[in-house]
Amino acid sequence: MHTLSKNQQIIFDIIDKSREPMKAYSILFNVQKKGIKAPLQVYRALDKLVEIGKIHKIESRNAFIACQNSSCQVSKATAFSICESCEKVTEINNSSLSKYLSNFKDKAGMKYSKYNLEFFGLCKKCITK
């Protein structure tokens, strides 16, 4: 296990507590009272947290969420569902899906070490609206 540094811990905590993906400058705003004043301090912590799998970046939204899977192994194999109405994002934890994708090989003979999948649609709540 990895021990987080001071800034990493502060920033992880705020993302982990959030019920929705957080953007970098929103994080910055929220941690200024804790002494983190500059964007770079946030981005450096984010980079590290992504690297060790504690958080994931939702690429289509430029936002970050805490990993919902117990383990960090899966930081190289991420899948999310995104509601295009309410913007709720959920990490998908489905072994069939991860097996299928981890074993996927394309014609070009490229061997993949990582993937990121984002599904878009409407969540249950938003469908009925």
Place this chain on the structure above:
Amino acid sequence: MHTLSKNQQIIFDIIDKSREPMKAYSILFNVQKKGIKAPLQVYRALDKLVEIGKIHKIESRNAFIACQNSSCQVSKATAFSICESCEKVTEINNSSLSKYLSNFKDKAGMKYSKYNLEFFGLCKKCITK
């Protein structure tokens, strides 16, 4: 079929000719001689081209490539391989993969209308380096 407007055609052409994904401001630089002067003119064309499936955005790279599939149907089901060394990006056209993902349903009962998948690794050339 859709007829492209003047700006849309100019911007599609330059992306289509490019052998690598193009970034918005690189596109802007390259079309200034054609009278397109402002970022917004580029972004508006990009938005439309993405909407109609002529190009795709590589989210992890903030860059755009022309659709490599003959049809525009697939604009809602995109998959790419990205070499992390040379940054070569290739659109994956694999019916097993697209069937699997199009039929995928998660526990939450959310029905997906769209997905985007990005694989990362090393291409053949870069493996042997």
Place this chain on the structure above:
DNA sequence: TTACATAGTGTTATATTATAACATTTAAAT
């Protein structure tokens, strides 16, 4: 425990990516 290397911090400045707002023009549909 000192020295060395590695990782993390603080700070200022700046680069890159993207949109708001508004006036005008062109194309398409009735």
Place this chain on the structure above:
DNA sequence: ATTTAAATGTTATAATATAACACTATGTAA
């Protein structure tokens, strides 16, 4: 011909992200 929708041109600005440099803390190994 008139109306409507789509596209354009323009200026300004918002939002996202990194470069560069000086300094500090932490872990490792002699």
